[in-house]
Amino acid sequence: MLTCLITGANRGIGLELARHYAANGATVLATARDPAAATELQKLKVEILPLDVTDTAAFDRLAATLKGRAIDRLIANAGVMGPRGGLADPANTAEGWAHVLAVNVSGVYFTVRAFADNVAAAKNGKIAILSSRMGSSTAAAGSSYLYRTSKAAAANLGANFAVELKPKGIAVGVYHPGWVKTDMGGSGADISSTVSASGLAARIEHLSTDTSGVFEDYAGAAIKY
Numbered sequence: 001m002l003t004c005l006i007t008g009a010n011r012g013i014g015l016e017l018a019r020h021y022a023a024n025g026a027t028v029l030a031t032a033r034d035p036a037a038a039t040e041l042q043k044l045k046v047e048i049l050p051l052d053v054t055d056t057a058a059f060d061r062l063a064a065t066l067k068g069r070a071i072d073r074l075i076a077n078a079g080v081m082g083p084r085g086g087l088a089d090p091a092n093t094a095e096g097w098a099h100v101l102a103v104n105v106s107g108v109y110f111t112v113r114a115f116a117d118n119v120a121a122a123k124n125g126k127i128a129i130l131s132s133r134m135g136s137s138t139a140a141a142g143s144s145y146l147y148r149t150s151k152a153a154a155a156n157l158g159a160n161f162a163v164e165l166k167p168k169g170i171a172v173g174v175y176h177p178g179w180v181k182t183d184m185g186g187s188g189a190d191i192s193s194t195v196s197a198s199g200l201a202a203r204i205e206h207l208s209t210d211t212s213g214v215f216e217d218y219a220g221a222a223i224k225y
């Protein structure tokens, strides 16, 4: 039976991934910034664990709690959008940049650093990073600078993790979940979180050390870094 750790699992795609894996018999370690407020997660058969991905002390605490426990699927899902405007967007402040990079980039780095040994302890352990097509240089649109650059960096982290972790037998995939109807994607998005989560889970099962470093969408279409 698989053990999966999913960050930012209290709503959106993370919640749906938790639901998907739990329904398929996995042991799900679902992290949330505020477990007491994670009412949808509380309805599932999952372990809810506290984690803010900008808090390195919180990573230390959770890594100590999970020490020695094998994690088959580590999913770095937590993310924020930030301001969507162009160069003149007044919301593109230094603090705004620091926050988006802390969640979407160093948050992914700390997630992998904290739990790489747990993934190495699993047979065929895999790491999935939720980036976005918006982070591909082929999708540049002159807007959402903080988000686009942070998701490009998250994808780049995935490419580097794939190299460093291959000798440990860990495969790493970078994923665009589609344009998904969540708080972030909005109600006008293309697909439901259910379709996205089941597609992502299928792609993660398809991932191997031979394909490690892949950047693709929830349906398996390749994306350029």
Ligand SMILES: NC(=O)c1ccc[n+]([C@@H]2O[C@H](COP(=O)([O-])OP(=O)(O)OC[C@H]3O[C@@H](n4cnc5c(N)ncnc54)[C@H](OP(=O)(O)O)[C@@H]3O)[C@@H](O)[C@H]2O)c1
Binding pocket: 007, 008, 009, 010, 011, 012, 013, 014, 032, 033, 034, 051, 052, 053, 054, 076, 077, 078, 079, 080, 103, 130, 131, 132, 133, 176, 177, 178, 179, 180, 181, 182, 183, 184, 185, 186, 189
């Ligand atoms: N929706 C889309 O169309 C789309 C497209 C491309 C990529 N993505 C990516 O897919 C992932 C999930 O997106 P979503 O649509 O599900 O977003 P969402 O509905 O806004 O949910 C974001 C999740 O991230 C968590 N989070 C935010 N800041 C955090 C922090 N500092 N520490 C820990 N968790 C934090 C949130 O927790 P709180 O409830 O505590 O804020 C929430 O659980 C993100 O990485 C996003 O960039 C989404």
